[in-house]
Amino acid sequence: MIARTAHDANRVAAYPFAMGYEMVTLHLDGRPQQVRSTIWQMWMRTLPESSPLFVQVDPEATIDWAELDQLPDLRNLTYEGTDAGIERYLATRPGIESLTLLDHRRATVDLRETSITGLSIDHTTGPLTVLVPPTCNGMNVLGPEPADDVRVQLHDGQAFGVGLHADVPSLPAGLDTIHRVWFWHSRHVDLAAFAHLAGLETLGFFGVGRARASRTCPPSPGCGS
Numbered sequence: 001m002i003a004r005t006a007h008d009a010n011r012v013a014a015y016p017f018a019m020g021y022e023m024v025t026l027h028l029d030g031r032p033q034q035v036r037s038t039i040w041q042m043w044m045r046t047l048p049e050s051s052p053l054f055v056q057v058d059p060e061a062t063i064d065w066a067e068l069d070q071l072p073d074l075r076n077l078t079y080e081g082t083d084a085g086i087e088r089y090l091a092t093r094p095g096i097e098s099l100t101l102l103d104h105r106r107a108t109v110d111l112r113e114t115s116i117t118g119l120s121i122d123h124t125t126g127p128l129t130v131l132v133p134p135t136c137n138g139m140n141v142l143g144p145e146p147a148d149d150v151r152v153q154l155h156d157g158q159a160f161g162v163g164l165h166a167d168v169p170s171l172p173a174g175l176d177t178i179h180r181v182w183f184w185h186s187r188h189v190d191l192a193a194f195a196h197l198a199g200l201e202t203l204g205f206f207g208v209g210r211a212r213a214s215r216t217c218p219p220s221p222g223c224g225s
Contacts, residue, residue, distance in 0.1 A: 024070040029061035041076035046103075057081055059103060065089035078102065090114040102142075111136070123150050134158055138180065146170040161202070171197075182206060
């Protein structure tokens with residue numbers, strides 16, 4: 001349903017009720033907010049949204065993560081905020097497979113006890129170390145700045161890929177054994193900076209303005225020539 005007028009917007013906001021979905025009340029940061037009990041993805045953001053998949057949270061608040069137990073089908077979660085308790089909670093929810101962390105403002109994010117398979121995380125506040133579980137097969141590093149101050153700790157033999165969203169992307173430390181690299185909306189890509197990745201199998205470009213393959217880049221399935 002697409003909202004074209006204020007009246008339509010109210011209808012969209014009330015759409016789950018009109019369809020007879022079972023609703024639950026969450027008190028994530030203390031305030032009551034209703035969502036469908038059967039949703040499989042949810043965005044916890046700082047700005048209000050009319051979608052039943054969004055809940056508004058105070059980014060500085062301590063979150064009552066156990067409230068999400070009311071959503072047994074939840075698979076994808078986006079959280080914009082600083083509460084590190086999400087790491088401990090996700091260790092109790094193996095069904096949550098995809099995680100996006102925004103404006104987390106932390107130097108270390110430890111997800112080793114979780115079961116996530118995919119991660120997207122920003123790094124706008126300085127050096128960042130990310131410890132991923134063996135179930136994770138890839139991550140996106142969000143933000144316009146290079147990932148020079150990002151370190152990712154993998155497990156031995158872990159198959160892994162990384163998506164880089166910087167204007168001039170660089171590879172986070174700890175990823176010399178990865179198999180896949182994707183560039184998202186980068187302004188300039190110097191492939192020579194990735195030529196040392198001996199196990200690279202896939203190199204992808206999405207919305208890249210200009211890519212330059214250095215002459216030092218050896219011919220391989222994953223490197224430009």
